[in-house]
Each structure stands twice: as C-alpha cells, then as structure tokens.
Amino acid sequence: MNITIIAGARPNFMKIAPIIDAIIQKQNEGFNIHYRLVHTGQHYDKNLSGTFFEELQIPYPDINLETKSGTQAEQTAAIMIGFEKEINQNPCDLVMVVGDVTSTMACAIVAKKAEIKVAHVEAGIRSGDMRMPEEINRIVTDSLTDYYFTTSHHANENLLNLGVNNDHVFFVGNVMIDTLLKNMPRFKKPDIWNLLNLKKKHYLVMTLHRPSNVDEKKQLKSLITQIASLAESYPIVFPVHPRTKIVLEKLNLKFQNLHFVDPLGYLEFNFLVKNALAVITDSGGITEEATVMKVPCITLRENTERPETCEIGTNILVGSDNKKIENAFKTLLSNKWKQGQTPELWDGNSANRIVNHLVEIYNLQ
Structure with a gap:
C-alpha cells in the first residue's frame, strides 16, 4: 500500500510526524505499507529549516511543490496544479491530508478527481464561523473524505449529523498531542x-x-x-x-x-x-x-x-x-481557575491507532 501524505504548513509536519513513525514501525513488522511525504510549499517559513526537522525528528519531505503564497484562489489553484502532476508521476492508493489549511482542501479535491481514496486526520471539527477560511476548508475536505480520523466525540457527532457512514469514522485522538508528549522531556x-x-x-x-x-x-x-x-x-x-x-x-x-x-x-x-x-x-x-x-x-x-x-x-x-x-x-x-482534565484518547497513541485502522481497512499483510 502506498500512501501520499500532505503537509502544507509548519503545524502539519508536527501532525504527520507521529503517523510516519507509526508507518515505519509497521514496515519493520513486515507490513506492506509505504509513504511519500509531499510539502505543498503553501507557507514559506524560514523556520522550516534543517534545524526544525532535526529538532523534532521529523522526516524531510520527498518533494516540495513550492506553490508559495497568494490569494486564496491563487494558492488553491497552484497547489492543485502542482499536486496533480505529483500524483500522475507518483501514483498512490491513498492520499492523507491533515488539519484544515488550504493544502488540505486542494489536495483532497485533486485526489478525488483522480479517483484516489482520501483520509482526513482531524476530520469533523467545526467552529461554525464561515468567516474563517479554515472552516470552509474543513467542510469541503470532509465532503470528499473516505476515511475520517477524529480527535473528539464532538467531531464524530458533526460528521454523523452530515450523514457520514459511521463505519468510516474512526475516533483516534489527537496526533498533535502525540508530538507534544514525545517531545515534552526535550523542552x-x-x-x-x-x-x-x-x-x-x-x-x-x-x-x-x-x-x-x-x-x-x-x-x-x-x-x-x-x-x-x-x-x-x-x-x-x-x-x-x-x-x-x-x-x-x-x-x-x-x-x-x-x-x-x-x-x-x-x-x-x-x-x-x-x-x-x-x-x-x-x-x-x-x-x-x-x-x-x-x-x-x-x-x-x-x-x-x-x-x-x-x-x-x-x-x-x-x-x-x-x-x-x-x-x-x-x-x-485569585487562584480559582478550573482544574482541567485531558480529553479522551489524547494519550500519545493516536498515530498508532490511525495506522492500525489503515492496516485493517486495506487488509495488509
């Protein structure tokens, strides 16, 4: 199984890093699962340097589409054009998108038009505020997604209220917290x-x-x-x-x-x-x-x-x-702040759950 993983901005890399670790672990166990990491170049960030990847032990992208900035429409179009060429040259079985940046939506559209399955990590979250570009990205992406990996029961409910098949919704927890917990001793x-x-x-x-x-x-x-x-x-x-x-x-x-x-x-x-x-x-x-x-x-x-x-x-x-x-x-x-608790499944094992579900879905050996 070949998975193309999309990252469009710095926080995306922190979300995909534990997923790639989990994929590599499955490879070492003999499972036929492989990934290709695509950075769309949506955000030019001088902090996305070698130091950033080494500091957080994040894999370097296999390719940077270098779409750069622009208006919402210009950026979406540039990402779609660049990603279409990428998947034509490097076919895959599944495109995995994370979060809610423009790259998330644009690559999901391209994948579906190419008849490739889409997995959305952090699916189903909603603010209800259509003034936010991210909210539009979430809605469009989730309307095209095949496999929904969610961070909370709220997200599950949002998807089910939209008529999403419950069998395609997987409550796995929060991959950002996987990265946080892994790196906390290294702060x-x-x-x-x-x-x-x-x-x-x-x-x-x-x-x-x-x-x-x-x-x-x-x-x-x-x-x-x-x-x-x-x-x-x-x-x-x-x-x-x-x-x-x-x-x-x-x-x-x-x-x-x-x-x-x-x-x-x-x-x-x-x-x-x-x-x-x-x-x-x-x-x-x-x-x-x-x-x-x-x-x-x-x-x-x-x-x-x-x-x-x-x-x-x-x-x-x-x-x-x-x-x-x-x-x-x-x-x-006055020291009267509420005592918060950690949400369910925000335990550092979300990425393992995601990859385990994919192994089961695709019946990998």
Whole structure:
C-alpha cells in the first residue's frame, strides 16, 4: 500500500510526524505499507529549516511543490496544479491530508478527481464561523473524505449529523498531542528565560495572529493595553507573529511588563507554556497543548472548533469582550481557575491507532 501524505504548513509536519513513525514501525513488522511525504510549499517559513526537522525528528519531505503564497484562489489553484502532476508521476492508493489549511482542501479535491481514496486526520471539527477560511476548508475536505480520523466525540457527532457512514469514522485522538508528549522531556529553556529573569508560574505567554484581533490598529491597541494592565506585575512574553508585527510597529506600545520577542522554536515555546501561569491566545492548537499541560488558557475568540478544551480542559473563550477578559484575569489571579482534565484518547497513541485502522481497512499483510 502506498500512501501520499500532505503537509502544507509548519503545524502539519508536527501532525504527520507521529503517523510516519507509526508507518515505519509497521514496515519493520513486515507490513506492506509505504509513504511519500509531499510539502505543498503553501507557507514559506524560514523556520522550516534543517534545524526544525532535526529538532523534532521529523522526516524531510520527498518533494516540495513550492506553490508559495497568494490569494486564496491563487494558492488553491497552484497547489492543485502542482499536486496533480505529483500524483500522475507518483501514483498512490491513498492520499492523507491533515488539519484544515488550504493544502488540505486542494489536495483532497485533486485526489478525488483522480479517483484516489482520501483520509482526513482531524476530520469533523467545526467552529461554525464561515468567516474563517479554515472552516470552509474543513467542510469541503470532509465532503470528499473516505476515511475520517477524529480527535473528539464532538467531531464524530458533526460528521454523523452530515450523514457520514459511521463505519468510516474512526475516533483516534489527537496526533498533535502525540508530538507534544514525545517531545515534552526535550523542552528547552529559551535565552529570554534568563534575560527576563522569568520564574515558574510567575509570567504569562501571549500569542495573537487572527485578523479579527490584529489587523485593526485600534482593536489591537485596546486589547493589549487591557491585558497589560490586568496582568499587574506579571511579565507577559509575547512571541510576535509576522502578521502582528506589521501592525505593532505602527502602534509604539510600551508597557513595563510586556515583552515582545521573536518567534520561538517548538521546544522553546512549549517550555514557556508549560511553566507559565497562563496562556493568552487566539490559536486553536495552543488551546489543545495548554489543556494537556494543565495550563490555564484564555482564548481571545468568540468560538472554537475544539470545544473539548473548554468543556474538559483548561480553556475559556472571552472573545474581545472587556468584561469577560477582566473576569478571566480575576479568576486566574485569585487562584480559582478550573482544574482541567485531558480529553479522551489524547494519550500519545493516536498515530498508532490511525495506522492500525489503515492496516485493517486495506487488509495488509
């Protein structure tokens, strides 16, 4: 069996890495299963260097389609053209896509038109917010998928409500957590730890990148000003996303407890998260990691495609509501934050479950 695995952006590689490990394990056990890793080049990221792959022990892609950036339509078209050539030259039995980036949707479309089966890892998650390009990518991908690998019962229910055959839905857990748990013993202290004289559980980590939070200067200034004030004497470490940096440079914000730093590598960033008093973010993935590391998480979004991080985990949604943000800080600083639990099957074995299902589906020997 030949599987083509798609990665379009840096987080995708962290999701596919444990799946490839599980495939290699099956190969070593004598199973006829092989993979080819395709990087679409959707996101140019200088951090996708040799160091990144070596640090996280992630395999290098077999090919980079180098589609680069552009409008949503331009990028989708470029990925589809490049991937069509790729599968014509390197036929496969199954195309595996992960997550919800443009590459996920574009490669699923190409695969189905080529009459190739599609497996979607992280299938079924929904925010209900059609303003998010990712939500459209999820809906289109899941409408074409043959085998759905899900992270939660919520995702299962979403798919079943759409009429998906229950026999094709496999609740396997969260592959991002596979990578997190594998690398947790290897987390490393960043240089800024000593430079800022940080102390365990006595600082906050903040990340912002969503257009609704960072594209409008007045909104971003108001948000950061409120958070810096509510945090009192606690230092706030803010690794700045390139999108956010453009706007911040025009605002000239200066607060004694707010520290802008360059983006950090996975091992360094998660060292900061694990040891923080709390995380303030608008990222979906960070809410998952914070939940597993039992770190309070304040999410500056009105909705989430990962409701289990709120219902079971350490996360709460505050959107841009000043009162909700204020109440969240009061709860945090009075040491009354809820005690979160780890969602079911977020145990580091999700990738093994995925590959075991594929072995069974394809009756591999």
